Amino acid sequence: MQVEEINATMLGLAEKMRRDGYSENTINTTKWVIGHFEERCTAAGVTDVTVPVIAEFVKTHYGIDYYSPALPMQTVMRRPLMILLEFYESGNFCKSHQHGSMTDVPLAHEAFYLRYREFVNSLANSQKSKERKLWVMSNYLSYLSDRSVSDIGASSQRDVHEYLASLTDFAVSTRRCVATILREALDWTNAEGMTEFSGRQALPVLRKEPRTRILSYYTEDEVRRTLAAVDTETRRGKLAYFAISLMAHLGLRAGDVINLKLGDIDWQNDAINIVQQKTGTPLTLPLVDEVKFPLIDYLKNARHGSRNEEYVLVTCYAPYTRFHHTSSLYGFVSRYMDKAGIGVKDRHHGPHALRHSLATGLMQKNVPLSAISNILGHSNTRTTEVYLAVDTSHLAELSLEVPDVL
Numbered sequence: 001m002q003v004e005e006i007n008a009t010m011l012g013l014a015e016k017m018r019r020d021g022y023s024e025n026t027i028n029t030t031k032w033v034i035g036h037f038e039e040r041c042t043a044a045g046v047t048d049v050t051v052p053v054i055a056e057f058v059k060t061h062y063g064i065d066y067y068s069p070a071l072p073m074q075t076v077m078r079r080p081l082m083i084l085l086e087f088y089e090s091g092n093f094c095k096s097h098q099h100g101s102m103t104d105v106p107l108a109h110e111a112f113y114l115r116y117r118e119f120v121n122s123l124a125n126s127q128k129s130k131e132r133k134l135w136v137m138s139n140y141l142s143y144l145s146d147r148s149v150s151d152i153g154a155s156s157q158r159d160v161h162e163y164l165a166s167l168t169d170f171a172v173s174t175r176r177c178v179a180t181i182l183r184e185a186l187d188w189t190n191a192e193g194m195t196e197f198s199g200r201q202a203l204p205v206l207r208k209e210p211r212t213r214i215l216s217y218y219t220e221d222e223v224r225r226t227l228a229a230v231d232t233e234t235r236r237g238k239l240a241y242f243a244i245s246l247m248a249h250l251g252l253r254a255g256d257v258i259n260l261k262l263g264d265i266d267w268q269n270d271a272i273n274i275v276q277q278k279t280g281t282p283l284t285l286p287l288v289d290e291v292k293f294p295l296i297d298y299l300k301n302a303r304h305g306s307r308n309e310e311y312v313l314v315t316c317y318a319p320y321t322r323f324h325h326t327s328s329l330y331g332f333v334s335r336y337m338d339k340a341g342i343g344v345k346d347r348h349h350g351p352h353a354l355r356h357s358l359a360t361g362l363m364q365k366n367v368p369l370s371a372i373s374n375i376l377g378h379s380n381t382r383t384t385e386v387y388l389a390v391d392t393s394h395l396a397e398l399s400l401e402v403p404d405v406l
Contacts, residue, residue, distance in 0.1 A: 020319030238302035
């Protein structure tokens with residue numbers, strides 16, 4: 001972007017923000033920061049707007065580390081210039097700038113990161129998968145930078161191993177995901193001649209026999225207490241109550257919850273008809289009262305108008321879009337379990353735990369395995385049998401008959 005293009009880009013950005021529902025106060029703050037930046041660039045004779053130029057500006061005039069703001073207000077002050085560049089490049093901008101944004105990448109690795117981002121964007125993956133890959137890479141590059149490794153080609157397999165070992169705050173499943181993404185990325189760097197080793201050399205794929213998992217389970221009382229902890233007098237509370245009800249009473253996966261559309265609701269027959277995101281197979285579930293009434297309350301009293309009008313769940317804050325990630329649902333479940341005083345030690349406490357709990361509760365009520373498979377959308381009852389590992393009263397159903405040898 002040229003400095004002379006800033007004003008026109010800013011006006012287009014402001015109009016986009018207005019259409020997305022941002023307040024005039026937020027828009028005016030954005031225009032003020034961009035205007036100040038344009039004025040300083042002109043005074044200093046700067047012609048090209050780049051990330052390093054913006055980083056220098058916010059450091060000099062606001063005392064902010066552009067790549068690692070320490071306070072929320074510092075994030076607010078750098079955001080207008082971040083979204084200005086994004087809007088110039090794509091006609092759109094990110095709603096938030098958390099993990100994996102380009103601006104979290106050390107300067108020394110910026111050129112490589114841009115090349116990697118171009119590669120990731122060329123993949124036929126979902127947007128969520130692409131963002132996850134970029135987040136992993138930005139974290140890894142920050143780790144290398146902290147170790148004074150300023151070139152991806154100078155990194156070693158030991159760097160890879162020690163980076164993964166440093167992720168002690170992450171869940172085991174998250175570390176596995178990071179390792180998989182890093183393996184694929186390093187396979188690409190090796191094929192492009194940027195690293196001497198491949199991802200599979202650094203992180204060999206080890207095959208092992210699958211084991212039966214012991215799944216987390218919550219009693220009906222614990223689920224009721226979780227729902228009772230939600231403040232349904234607020235918009236956010238009505239949204240959370242409905243989302244949790246879908247998972248607790250119908251066993252919907254989190255991905256299917258955020259992808260639920262108004263057209264999936266069959267009001268006449270009290271049914272919900274979806275195509276499962278995970279399997280691509282159709283699923284019809286009854287619109288039970290425990291879900292129907294929270295849904296009506298949410299639609300009538302809490303749901304904002306949105307440009308993603310076809311989706312049931314819409315964010316509670318501007319620009320009022322559909323949910324693109326399931327992390328908010330995890331936050332709902334985790335927050336209200338904690339508020340209800342439910343002990344979650346050694347138990348998963350996210351959306352899938354509610355799905356497990358529904359299945360186990362049905363088994364304890366002697367509902368046939370085939371019926372539970374239909375409710376959960378499993379194509380094979382063998383998939384559902386994993387829930388019997390929790391339901392000790394029905395474990396005998398999996399045992400083999402011992403022949404009479406006497």
